[in-house]
Amino acid sequence: MMQHKFEDISQHVSLRGLLKLDRIAAEAAQVARERESAGKKLADAVSDSGWVIAQVAFGHEQTVEKDMLDAGIGAWVPMRMGPERKRHRKRIPPSPTTVFNGLVFIYCCPTGEALRGIRSFIHVKNVIMNGEAAARISTETVNNFRDLAARGEYDWERPAPTFIKDQKVRITTGPFVGFEVVIEGFASKGHGDAIVSINIFGRPTPFNMPLAMLEKV
Numbered sequence: 001m002m003q004h005k006f007e008d009i010s011q012h013v014s015l016r017g018l019l020k021l022d023r024i025a026a027e028a029a030q031v032a033r034e035r036e037s038a039g040k041k042l043a044d045a046v047s048d049s050g051w052v053i054a055q056v057a058f059g060h061e062q063t064v065e066k067d068m069l070d071a072g073i074g075a076w077v078p079m080r081m082g083p084e085r086k087r088h089r090k091r092i093p094p095s096p097t098t099v100f101n102g103l104v105f106i107y108c109c110p111t112g113e114a115l116r117g118i119r120s121f122i123h124v125k126n127v128i129m130n131g132e133a134a135a136r137i138s139t140e141t142v143n144n145f146r147d148l149a150a151r152g153e154y155d156w157e158r159p160a161p162t163f164i165k166d167q168k169v170r171i172t173t174g175p176f177v178g179f180e181v182v183i184e185g186f187a188s189k190g191h192g193d194a195i196v197s198i199n200i201f202g203r204p205t206p207f208n209m210p211l212a213m214l215e216k217v
Contacts, residue, residue, distance in 0.1 A: 034117030038108045040074035046109040050136040052118075053128045053175060054104045055205075060123040061098050067121055074107035078145065078174075080210070081155040083192060099154050101208055105142065105175070110134040128200050135200075137175050145174045153212055156192045160211030163194060169214040180217060181209075 036042070043049040056064045061077045068075035082097035104124075108114050115127050115134055128135045152158065153173075163169060163183055171179045176198055184206070187193040193208035 031117070031120045034113050034120060035071050035073065036117070037111060038106070038114035038117040039072040040107060041072060043074060043108045049107065049109045051139065051142045052106050052108065052110050052115075052134040052136060054106055054118055055102055055125045055128070055200075056104050057123040057125065058102045061102065061104055064104050064121055064123050068104070068106065068118075071121075073118070076105045076107075076142075076146070077103075078105070078149045078154075080149055081152065081157070083156040083188065094156065097156075099149055099174075099210065103175075105137070107139075110136070141175070141177065148173055154210040156188075158210075158212050161214070161216065163211065163214065163216070168217045169194075169196075170217050171209065171213055172215050173213050183214075 054064070065075045065077045078099035079096045080099050081094040084094050085092040102125075106118060108118070110127075110133070118124060118127055130136075148154065163186075165183055165185060167183050168180060169183060171177055171181065179198060181196040181198060183194045183196060185195040187195065187208055192211065194211055194214060195206060196209045197204035197206050199205070
């Protein structure tokens with residue numbers, strides 16, 4: 001029966017079409033191998049594993065996180081409580097939102113094959129690099145950051161120091177700890193986020209940075 005089906009297909013598909021199908025199958029198999037190389041199962045078994053950061057399309061952080069988790073990759077998106085909103089004179093309670101716009105944290109053994117696997121996911125734009133290798137974040141730094149986020153330290157309404165536009169500040173926690181940046185603006189006065197640019201991905205990249213994550217220089 002299967003032979004008859006193949007004969008039916010071969011009679012209606014050109015040699016060029018069959019070669020295209022073979023190429024598609026080979027590419028799919030390659031992507032599967034690369035994603036497996038980025039998987040948590042391998043990362044847990046290799047001492048050279050660590051955390052890397054992927055840049056993703058804004059608003060698709062949790063979609064990428066879910067897709068990677070479904071593929072067996074150790075992905076994490078830091079979350080916090082966002083601002084209270086008003087609509088039609090009604091107050092809308094705070095809801096969970098990302099700490100950083102456009103970033104997903106991934107635990108893997110960051111070989112070239114694994115990085116290609118990470119980049120193969122829809123909405124993923126790039127991986128933060130340090131020269132030819134992926135920039136790594138220590139597990140200690142990530143765990144500390146995870147604990148602070150879980151305790152609500154980065155929630156929108158949390159009291160924070162007062163800053164002004166064009167002020168130079170230092171990032172005190174999170175993946176960019178120690179970076180000195182300049183405040184370019186504010187998402188809201190007195191609380192919430194400052195807007196800063198961090199020189200990653202080969203160019204200054206704007207981020208909303210929780211005020212509680214900053215200190216005056």
